[in-house]
Structure formats: C-alpha cells, structure tokens
Amino acid sequence: MESNNTEMQVLGIKTVEEEIIHEERVITFRLNEELVGIDINDITKITKDVEITPVPKTKNYILGVMNLRGNIIPVVSLKKMFKLEDKEQDYDHPIVIVVETELGQIGITVDNIEGAVKISPEDIQPPPMNAIGIDPEYIKGVVMLSNELLILLDIKKIFRKEDK
Amino acid sequence: MKIEIPEDLKEILDEFLVEADEIIEQLDQDLVELEENPDDKELLNKIFRGMHTLKGGAGFLNLTTIVEIAHKIEDIFNKLRNDDLKLTSEMMDIILEGIDKLKEGIERLKEDSEIPDEEEVQELIQKLEAILEGKPIEEISSVSEEKRETQTEKPENIDSSKENEEFDFVEGVDEDIKQLILRFGAKDLAELLEDIILLAPDERPPLEVINKLENLIEEGKDIKDLIKPKGNVEEQREEKQEEQQQTKEQEKSPETPKTPVKKDEPKQTEKKKKTEKKEDVIRVDVERVEVLMNLVGELVLDRNRIVKLASSLSVEQGKDESDLEELIEAINGMSRTVSDLQDAVMKLRMQPVKKIFSKFPRIVRDLAKKLNKKVQLVLEGEDTEIDRSILDRLEDPLIHLVRNAIDHGIEPPEERIKAGKPEVGTVKLGAYQEGDRIIIYIEDDGKGIDPEKVKEKAIEKGLITPEQASNMSDKEAYELIFLPGFSTAEQVSDVSGRGVGMDVVASTIHSLRGNIEIESQLGKGTKITMKLPLTVAIIRTLMVAVNERIFAIPLFSVVEIVRYKPENVKKVGHFKSLMLRDEVYLLFTLNELFEIEDKKDKEFVVIVKVGEKNIAIAVEELFGEEEIVIKPLGELLEDVKGIAGATITGDGKVVLIVDPNSLISDKKTQLVGVI
Numbered sequence: 001m002e003s004n005n006t007e008m009q010v011l012g013i014k015t016v017e018e019e020i021i022h023e024e025r026v027i028t029f030r031l032n033e034e035l036v037g038i039d040i041n042d043i044t045k046i047t048k049d050v051e052i053t054p055v056p057k058t059k060n061y062i063l064g065v066m067n068l069r070g071n072i073i074p075v076v077s078l079k080k081m082f083k084l085e086d087k088e089q090d091y092d093h094p095i096v097i098v099v100e101t102e103l104g105q106i107g108i109t110v111d112n113i114e115g116a117v118k119i120s121p122e123d124i125q126p127p128p129m130n131a132i133g134i135d136p137e138y139i140k141g142v143v144m145l146s147n148e149l150l151i152l153l154d155i156k157k158i159f160r161k162e163d164k
Numbered sequence: 165m166k167i168e169i170p171e172d173l174k175e176i177l178d179e180f181l182v183e184a185d186e187i188i189e190q191l192d193q194d195l196v197e198l199e200e201n202p203d204d205k206e207l208l209n210k211i212f213r214g215m216h217t218l219k220g221g222a223g224f225l226n227l228t229t230i231v232e233i234a235h236k237i238e239d240i241f242n243k244l245r246n247d248d249l250k251l252t253s254e255m256m257d258i259i260l261e262g263i264d265k266l267k268e269g270i271e272r273l274k275e276d277s278e279i280p281d282e283e284e285v286q287e288l289i290q291k292l293e294a295i296l297e298g299k300p301i302e303e304i305s306s307v308s309e310e311k312r313e314t315q316t317e318k319p320e321n322i323d324s325s326k327e328n329e330e331f332d333f334v335e336g337v338d339e340d341i342k343q344l345i346l347r348f349g350a351k352d353l354a355e356l357l358e359d360i361i362l363l364a365p366d367e368r369p370p371l372e373v374i375n376k377l378e379n380l381i382e383e384g385k386d387i388k389d390l391i392k393p394k395g396n397v398e399e400q401r402e403e404k405q406e407e408q409q410q411t412k413e414q415e416k417s418p419e420t421p422k423t424p425v426k427k428d429e430p431k432q433t434e435k436k437k438k439t440e441k442k443e444d445v446i447r448v449d450v451e452r453v454e455v456l457m458n459l460v461g462e463l464v465l466d467r468n469r470i471v472k473l474a475s476s477l478s479v480e481q482g483k484d485e486s487d488l489e490e491l492i493e494a495i496n497g498m499s500r501t502v503s504d505l506q507d508a509v510m511k512l513r514m515q516p517v518k519k520i521f522s523k524f525p526r527i528v529r530d531l532a533k534k535l536n537k538k539v540q541l542v543l544e545g546e547d548t549e550i551d552r553s554i555l556d557r558l559e560d561p562l563i564h565l566v567r568n569a570i571d572h573g574i575e576p577p578e579e580r581i582k583a584g585k586p587e588v589g590t591v592k593l594g595a596y597q598e599g600d601r602i603i604i605y606i607e608d609d610g611k612g613i614d615p616e617k618v619k620e621k622a623i624e625k626g627l628i629t630p631e632q633a634s635n636m637s638d639k640e641a642y643e644l645i646f647l648p649g650f651s652t653a654e655q656v657s658d659v660s661g662r663g664v665g666m667d668v669v670a671s672t673i674h675s676l677r678g679n680i681e682i683e684s685q686l687g688k689g690t691k692i693t694m695k696l697p698l699t700v701a702i703i704r705t706l707m708v709a710v711n712e713r714i715f716a717i718p719l720f721s722v723v724e725i726v727r728y729k730p731e732n733v734k735k736v737g738h739f740k741s742l743m744l745r746d747e748v749y750l751l752f753t754l755n756e757l758f759e760i761e762d763k764k765d766k767e768f769v770v771i772v773k774v775g776e777k778n779i780a781i782a783v784e785e786l787f788g789e790e791e792i793v794i795k796p797l798g799e800l801l802e803d804v805k806g807i808a809g810a811t812i813t814g815d816g817k818v819v820l821i822v823d824p825n826s827l828i829s830d831k832k833t834q835l836v837g838v839i
Contacts, residue, residue: 053818054713055797056758057805065797065810067818070462072810074800103799159800 023118027097028150029110031079034134035150036110037117037143038097042155044105045098046113050075052094066107068098075107081158082134101159117150119143124152166278167227180221182447184270187214189522191263196525199256208245212238218266229285230269236292237262249298258291260526337390340373341380345390353381450552453512457701460502460509461793464702467502468791469814470495510699514549517595517604520559521546524566524593531570538577538587539570544594550602551699554676558604558696561669565606565692566591568666573610573690583687585609600698601678601720607691613684615641625649642682643775646670674825677703677718677808679775701794705811705821707787708770710754711761716792716811717822723771723778725786742769742780749780757781757827758806772824779828794821805829 026037027046045068052075054064061080065072075096079086096107124141140152169177191214198207219234237259243249265288269279333342380390474495477488521543532539550558574580574589581587592607619633622644628636644650648667673680678696697703697720705716706725732743733751742751749771755762766782773779792811797804806827810820 051817053810053820055801055804055807055820056760057807058801062801065801065818065820067812067816070812072795072797072812072818074798076800106798106800161799 023120026117026119026150026152028114028117029095029097030112030114031082031110032084035114035145035148037150037152038099038155039140039152040116042099042101043097044100047096047098047107049093050096050107063094063109066096068105068107071105073098073105073107075109078108078110082138084133099155099159101155102161103159106159117145119150127151165229165281167225167273169225169277173225177225180225181270181274183221184218184266187218188263188267188270189519190214192526193522195256195260195263196529198251199253199529202251205245208241212241212245215241227269227273227279229280229282230266230273232289233262233266233269233285233292236289236296237266240292240295243296249295255295258288258295260530262288262292333390338376340376341390344373344377353377448512453509456509457513458793460506461701463502464506464791465793465812465814467499471499472814506702510551510702511549513552513699515552515555516547516549517555517602518546520555520562521593521595523559524562527563527566528570528591531567532574535571536576537570537574537589539574539589539591542590542592542594544592545596548595548597548602550595550696551701554602554696554699557672557676561672561694562593562604562606564666564669566593569606569608569610569690569692573608573612575611597698598695602696602698603693604696605691605693607689609689612686612688612690613642613645613682614686615684618642618644622647622650638684639682642684645682646680646775671826674823674829675808677720677823679773679825681775702791703794703821704789704791706770707790707819708754708768708783709785709787710758710783711764713760714787714817714819715754715758715822716790716819717770717772717781717824718808719789721772721774721824723773726769726771728766728769728782744771744780747778749778751780751782752831753782754822774824774828779824781824792819792821 025040027040027043028035028037030036047068050066052064052066055062055074061077063075063077066075075094077086078084094109095111095113096109097113098105098107123143125143127136127139127142134151134153138154138158140154143150143152191211194207194211194214198204198211201207215234215238219231219238222230222234240249240255240259244251249255265280265285272278272280333345474492477491524543525541528539528541569591570589574591575583575585577587580589590609592605594607595602595604597603615636615638618641619628619636622628622641623630623633627644627647627650633641645666646669648665650666670680673694673696676696678694680692680694682690682692684690704719706719706722707714707716709715726744734741734743740751742749751769753762753766754760764784767784768786769780769782770786771778771780790813792813794809794811796802796809797807801807806823808821808823808826810818813819
C-alpha cells in the first residue's frame with residue numbers, strides 16, 4: 001500500500017486512488033472443476049499435510065478436528081457440505097484453508113490452490129441460477145476472469161450461528 | 165437516561181461497578197438476616213455503611229437516580245440504627261424493592277450505560293420517604309401526588325448539602341489545604357491526593373497545593389490532625405473508618421447531630437492494618453489468568469513428555485550411568501516445580517462458593533413469602549473454593565434446585581404441623597471438598613419424593629415401560645427426574661416451572677464433568693448431591709484405543725480396568741452383559757458407542773461410572789494414564805454427543821476426550837431397569 005500511495009501522489013489522479021481502495025484480493029482454488037475464491041480477509045492460514053482426527057457421531061461433512069498452533073479447530077469438507085461430487089479429494093494429504101467465522105476458526109478442505117487474484121467489486125456479478133450446484137445463498141457473486149468464471153464464496157454466510 | 169462518563173473517569177466507573185456489585189450482593193444476604201434479627205446493631209451499621217459507600221461512588225459519577233435511592237435507603241438505616249424507626253416486614257419489602265432498583269440501575273449502567281429515569285424511580289422514592297416519615301405503609305400508595313413536587317428538587321438538595329458542610333479546622337492548617345478539604349470532604353489525605361490527581365488538568369488545584377498536601381502526607385499527618393472531630397461518637401468513627409477503606413467518597417451525610425469525639429488509638433491501628441491488607445490485593449483480568457493457565461497447561465504436557473522420554477532412555481543400554489542419573493534427578497526437580505506451578509495457577513482461579521451462595525437468602529425469602537411457606541435457609545461451607553468457570557455455571561442449576569426444594573419439597577406450615585414437623589422448614593445449601601472433588605448439596609426436610617409417583621409419571625410420559633418400572637430401584641426411579649421431558653409438579657407453578665428443567669440441571673453438571681445424585685425419604689426430605697471437579701482445565705485420563713483411534717477417558721469416571729474374557733460376556737436381550745465377580749455390568753464396545761468400524765478383538769474392559777450405574781466399555785488397546793489439558797472442539801462441534809473436548813499430545817496429535825455421561829445418555833432410557 002505504501003508504494004501505491006506515493007504513486008498516487010505523483011500522479012495526482014483521483015480514479016487511481018479509488019481503484020486501489022476498492023480492490024479485493026481473493027484466494028482461488030478448485031472444487032472439482034469449478035474455480036472458487038474466498039476473500040483473503042477471511043483467511044487465517046493455508047496449510048498442507050495436516051493430520052485430521054475424525055470425530056465420531058458428527059454430520060458427514062465434518063471430517064474431524066486438527067491442531068492449529070495448539071488450538072483445536074474443526075475441519076469441514078466443502079464438497080460434502082455443498083453435496084458436490086467428491087472423487088478427487090485426498091483426505092490423507094488434504095489442503096486446508098483456515099477461515100475466520102462466527103463459529104470461530106474452521107478449516108475447509110479444497111482440491112488445489114490456484115493462486116491469488118485481484119478483483120474490483122464492480123466486476124462482481126450476481127450468481128447465475130443453479131449453474132454451479134452450490135446454493136446461491138452461499139455465493140457473494142461471480143467474476144468473469146480472462147477465460148473462466150470465478151465463484152466467490154460468502155464464508156460468513158456458510159458458517160453462521162443459527163446453522164449449527 | 166443515558167450517562168456520559170468522560171474518558172478519564174472510566175476507570176473509576178469500572179471500580180465503582182465492581183464495588184457496587186459487591187455491596188449489593190452482600191446486602192441481599194444481610195437484609196434477609198436482618199429480618200430475623202431486626203435489632204442487630206452491627207448489621208444495621210454494616211448495611212448503612214454499604215449504602216453510604218454506594219451513594220458516595222454514584223454521586224461522584226453523577227448517577228442521580230442511583231444516588232437518590234441509595235440516599236433514601238441510607239437515611240432509613242440511619243434511623244433504624246438510632247432506634248428512630250422499627251423495622252417491619254412491609255418496610256423490608258419496600259427496601260428490597262429499592263435494592264432491586266439499584267441492582268437494575270447498576271446492571272443497566274454496565275450494559276447500556278444508562279440509569280433509570282426520574283419518573284421511573286419516583287414512586288419508589290415516595291414509598292421510601294413515607295417510611296422515613298414514619299407513615300404507616302397502607303398510606304404510602306396514597307401519598308403520591310403531593311410528594312411529586314418536592315421530589316424533583318431532591319438532587320439539588322443533595323448537591324448543596326455538600327457545600328454547606330463545614331469543618332472545624334485545627335489551628336495552623338494551611339488555607340489551601342482547608343479549601344481542598346472543603347471541596348473534597350474530610351477523607352484520608354492520601355486518597356484526597358489521589359482524587360486530585362485524577363481530576364482534569366484545568367480543574368486540578370495548582371501544583372504548589374499538591375506539594376503542600378504531599379508534604380503533609382510525608383509528615384505522617386492524618387485528616388484527624390487537621391480537623392477537630394465532631395459528630396455523634398458512633399457516627400464519626402464509622403464515617404472515618406469508612407472513608408479510610410472506601411475510595412471515591414464524596415459527601416458526608418450532614419443530617420446527624422454532631423458532638424465532639426476524642427481520638428481513639430486502638431481504632432487507629434486497626435485502620436492501618438486494613439489499609440495494609442487492601443494493598444495486598446490486586447484485581448486481575450480473568451483473561452490474563454486464562455492465558456497463564458493455558459501456558460502452564462502446555463508446560464505440563466511438555467513435562468509429561470520429557471519424563472516419558474527420560475524413562476525410556478534409562479532402559480537403553482550403553483549409556484553413561486551417572487549422566488543419566490543426574491538428568492533424571494534434574495527432571496524430577498523440574499517436574500515438582502511444574503506441579504507446584506500448576507497448583508499455584510489453579511488457586512488463582514479459585515473462588516469461594518460464597519459468591520453464589522450469598523444470593524440464596526434473598527431467593528429463599530422471596531419464594532417462601534410468595535408460596536406462603538415458612539422456610540429457613542442454612543448455608544454450610546461457604547468458604548469452600550472452586551474453579552471460577554465452574555462456579556459461574558453452577559448458579560442457575562442451584563437456583564433451580566433450591567426453588568424445587570421449596571416449591572415441591574417443603575410443605576405448607578399447616579401440613580408440617582399435622583405431620584409433627586417443626587412449622588418452619590429447613591433448606592440446607594452446603595459445600596465441602598473431598599479429595600480432588602467439590603461436593604455441593606441441597607437438602608430439605610420436606611415431604612420427600614415418592615418413587616411410585618415418579619414411575620407413574622414416567623410411564624405416562626412414555627419414558628419407560630411398566631415392566632421397566634417394576635424392576636426399578638427407588639434410586640433409579642429418582643434418576644428418571646433427570647430425563648428430558650419429565651416434570652413432577654402436578655401443575656406447573658410459576659416458581660419452578662420456568663427456566664431450566666431438571667434435565668438441564670443434570671446436563672449442565674455433566675458438562676462440567678460432575679455428577680448429580682438424589683437421595684430421598686418419603687415424608688422426611690430430599691438431598692441432592694453434586695460432585696464436581698476442582699478445576700476444569702487439567703484432568704487425569706486413561707488412554708485407550710479402538711481401530712487405531714485413540715481416546716482419553718477421564719480417570720474420575722473410571723471405576724476399574726479388567727482384561728476382556730469372552731467367557732464372561734453374556735447376551736441379555738438387546739444388550740451384552742459382563743460378569744465380574746458377583747456383579748453384572750452392561751457391556752458396550754467403544755466401537756458401537758462411537759459408531760466406529762469393529763474388526764479387532766477386544767483386549768480390555770474399562771468399567772465407568774455413569775450416574776448411578778457402572779457400565780463396562782470394551783476397548784482394543786490400553787496405553788495407561790496421562791495428564792492432559794482439555795481444549796474445546798470449537799463452536800461448530802459444541803453439541804457432539806460423547807465427546808467432552810480434545811487435547812493435544814506431546815507429539816502434536818489431537819486426542820478426543822470421552823464424556824461417558826453423554827455417551828451413554830442416548831441409550832439411557834432403554835437401559836433403565838435392565839439390570
């Protein structure tokens with residue numbers, strides 16, 4: 001941000017400033033073939049090769065709990081939660097994105113991290129009906145990238161108190 | 165009305181809130197006690213002082229309506245202790261109403277930073293005033309209108325009383341200091357100094373005045389050396405005591421006649437002791453203790469790991485004996501220190517049960533009155549200490565149990581006399597420590613629980629079958645009360661019929677890893693006993709495994725461990741049972757309880773205590789005892805049955821902790837009467 005600021009002053013152009021302020025950074029990953037993203041502000045950590053201890057008698061999408069720096073946090077399979085087809089996921093060596101929610105920190109397993117992209121809010125469009133198989137309630141919107149559609153998840157809505 | 169507290173007074177507000185809570189909590193108990201001994205001068209004085217302090221603090225923060233109420237109650241107690249008034253039960257109701265309003269005010273101040281409006285308290289103030297004027301209570305309701313006008317002027321009266329205050333100064337007192345005392349009241353000089361320093365810079369007296377004050381303090385001068393004492397002997401002493409102990413005192417009640425008093429040496433020393441003691445206490449944020457507790461927890465785990473490593477080292481061959489011995493000695497030393505540290509930190513979290521017991525005299529009084537019963541409450545072992553987080557969660561269950569005891573247990577006076585019992589029923593609430601457990605009990609001498617009635621009810625509600633009922637012992641019948649959906653009251657009264665049910669009481673106690681038992685004798689009374697762990701964070705467990713998944717079973721629910729012998733297992737109906745010596749236990753595998761794949765032979769049986777019963781759980785592997793730190797599973801998994809939490813082992817693995825009570829409770833209804 002610091003360097004952007006100086007550049008801004010040199011240019012002295014207002015529009016540049018606005019763009020910078022409103023830009024959002026999104027971490028993107030795969031759920032099956034779909035490209036899905038989560039706002040970087042919702043993410044505390046991305047981790048690989050963690051050991052997940054299964055917890056008996058829980059809903060099927062709850063994979064168990066893991067040790068995150070001495071704290072115990074639940075791990076959830078997004079694919080199972082969204083009732084998506086679940087074939088590729090490797091539960092022995094999962095990639096876990098730890099997100100901050102109303103219910104505390106929660107780990108979610110994903111197939112493959114693609115990277116980080118910058119988007120601006122005006123590019124976000126409402127989700128197309130039933131196109132993706134994910135409940136539109138959990139989707140903030142979609143963004144058309146150069147050659148693919150990015151689905152933005154609304155983490156805060158996925159893990160809410162009343163949904164427990 | 166909203167209250168704006170300037171930033172620099174926030175700390176004082178916090179302190180006031182804590183102090184006010186303490187005073188009011190104590191008041192409830194004192195007032196009920198007072199009703200029994202209305203002439204207890206010491207008690208009257210104590211209540212008066214409490215009100216006085218509250219009023220002072222509230223005045224400093226300009227909480228007008230709170231000041232008004234406290235002021236009136238203080239006046240009433242002043243009259244009571246001077247024998248100008250005689251306490252009646254009706255008066256007490258109004259005073260308690262006043263205390264409730266104060267409580268509410270403090271609560272609202274805390275939550276929404278507002279206090280009751282003038283109109284809200286007007287009627288109350290009038291009632292209190294009527295008491296002050298000695299009017300009979302019946303008239304109180306009719307005095308309303310005429311009072312209203314004088315009422316609105318009250319706050320100014322209070323303010324002006326401060327200015328009218330005068331002191332007789334000893335000769336030679338500096339003029340500036342005189343001004344200070346006139347402005348802030350006669351209080352301990354050190355406190356005076358503190359108050360001045362807390363003032364906003366533009367309100368603060370010039371630095372030289374502060375220096376003069378500091379010099380006086382250094383010379384060891386006391387306020388008594390500057391002012392000629394006045395006021396009624398008792399009053400004066402108390403006021404001073406008061407001001408020594410309590411900070412933020414603003415006003416002196418000017419209404420009592422003042423006569424000179426001599427200096428009193430013994431008091432002086434006593435006072436010093438008190439100030440010293442006060443300095444020994446610091447208030448610490450619970451969160452900080454929590455952090456400390458966690459760190460110690462980690463340290464305990466590390467220690468356990470090192471101890472384990474050291475013992476495995478010692479069996480290895482070819483090591484230098486003396487080095488090894490030294491290492492083990494060092495580890496033993498560290499191990500002891502860590503244990504001591506653990507104890508010390510644990511003690512930080514301990515609080516006497518008095519903190520919640522003190523609420524009960526009031527609850528019992530109000531309830532007995534409402535139900536037209538005569539009840540005396542006996543508190544025992546109030547100084548017994550228990551972990552704060554457990555204590556906090558005990559309050560609701562205890563209130564429920566005490567309510568039950570009065571509502572369903574204690575009979576109406578006529579009935580008691582007929583049964584040849586004393587007219588006044590007794591409810592005992594007590595606590596004591598037994599090993600590493602705290603026992604809390606509620607005992608009444610009421611009519612007891614009829615096991616047959618309980619069974620009938622349970623059958624009616626479909627909780628058990630008639631066959632189960634006929635095989636059931638009395639004790640098992642009492643346990644039915646804890647089942648969800650059970651309530652013995654023929655009609656739900658608004659007393660015990662609201663809020664939590666007995667099933668919630670039981671599940672709260674279980675979630676604290678405690679247990680609850682009922683003993684009852686028809687016609688004689690009921691005793692409910694709760695056994696609770698001393699602390700929540702660290703427990704000893706037994707590590708077991710099925711299908712390569714490790715679980716920790718809390719050691720306090722483990723009764724014994726035996727080898728699994730197939731020849732001792734019999735099938736009884738839907739269930740398996742284990743014969744051990746002369747006993748028959750219901751047997752489950754941990755696999756079936758946790759719905760885990762079952763493919764290996766069972767090697768061991770752990771007998772665990774679940775409520776009244778001992779139940780056998782078969783496991784595949786046994787790793788021995790381990791001390792662990794309990795951590796929550798996170799909110800998403802809060803309601804998981806059978807799991808109390810998890811712990812992280814020395815090598816970073818997560819191990820789940822079994823909660824036998826909730827694990828078995830699913831099967832409980834089927835189990836009733838089976839064995």
